[in-house]
Amino acid sequence: MAKLIFLILMVISSLSIPIYATKTEESWFQIISNHGNEKTAKLHFYLQNLVGGENKTVYEVVRGSITSNSLFSFGSIVVLDNLITVEPDMKSEPIGRLQGVATSADLKTTAVDLNAYFYFTSGGVNGSTISISGRNPVVKNGEIELPIVGGTGMFRFARGYAIKNYTSIVENEYLLVECTIYMTYMDN
Ligand SMILES: *[C@@H]1O[C@H](CO)[C@@H](O)[C@H](O)[C@H]1NC(C)=O
Ligand SMILES: *[C@@H]1O[C@H](CO)[C@@H](O)[C@H](O)[C@H]1NC(C)=O
Ligand SMILES: *[C@@H]1O[C@H](CO)[C@@H](O)[C@H](O)[C@H]1NC(C)=O
Numbered sequence: 001m002a003k004l005i006f007l008i009l010m011v012i013s014s015l016s017i018p019i020y021a022t023k024t025e026e027s028w029f030q031i032i033s034n035h036g037n038e039k040t041a042k043l044h045f046y047l048q049n050l051v052g053g054e055n056k057t058v059y060e061v062v063r064g065s066i067t068s069n070s071l072f073s074f075g076s077i078v079v080l081d082n083l084i085t086v087e088p089d090m091k092s093e094p095i096g097r098l099q100g101v102a103t104s105a106d107l108k109t110t111a112v113d114l115n116a117y118f119y120f121t122s123g124g125v126n127g128s129t130i131s132i133s134g135r136n137p138v139v140k141n142g143e144i145e146l147p148i149v150g151g152t153g154m155f156r157f158a159r160g161y162a163i164k165n166y167t168s169i170v171e172n173e174y175l176l177v178e179c180t181i182y183m184t185y186m187d188n
């Protein structure tokens with residue numbers, strides 16, 4: 001039933017997009033439904049993780065007494081500042097950065113507590129942020145889900161979820177992650 005309602009909303013909203021089109025609508029950003037100022041949108045982009053090499057964007061900054069003896073780097077904290085692009089290609093249109101910290105927080109498997117925000121620097125959403133916070137299992141393959149817990153600028157009152165898709169690892173020191181966000185926010 002919920003799926004049906006969602007589909008109907010999608011159809012209605014696709015018909016009404018020309019009426020409600022805002023300056024934020026771009027290939028990576030689609031408004032799925034409108035209820036007054038409350039909008040539901042789908043965002044789709046790629047996260048460029050450079051974990052090694054001369055231009056690396058992820059740095060370990062803290063290790064605990066247990067970290068070296070832990071198979072899962074428990075207690076390690078890394079700070080990241082990863083480029084966000086519209087297409088998988090690192091040289092495609094840049095739209096912002098994913099900045100924050102990831103703390104290895106599971107004694108029995110590889111998982112981090114990710115506390116970060118998407119900081120957008122492109123056109124209509126320049127300066128706006130979306131906060132992501134939650135458990136991020138580190139997988140070689142597959143999709144994981146994290147909560148969207150808030151936002152600023154264009155994305156005030158944001159809530160929803162992000163799907164991180166780890167199917168497209170490219171090299172050892174380079175991890176490409178496809179990211180899709182479904183969220184509701186207040187357009188002010
Ligand atoms: C690192 O960045 C510099 C400056 O953008 C660039 O010239 C260089 O090719 C990059 N190195 C790698 C390994 O991508
Ligand atoms: C984004 O905003 C900053 C600061 O207001 C400004 O310097 C920059 O040119 C803007 N970028 C775009 C793409 O609008
Ligand atoms: C994840 O990537 C795989 C391979 O490209 C694709 O088949 C799948 O649809 C993607 N899932 C999402 C949620 O984007």
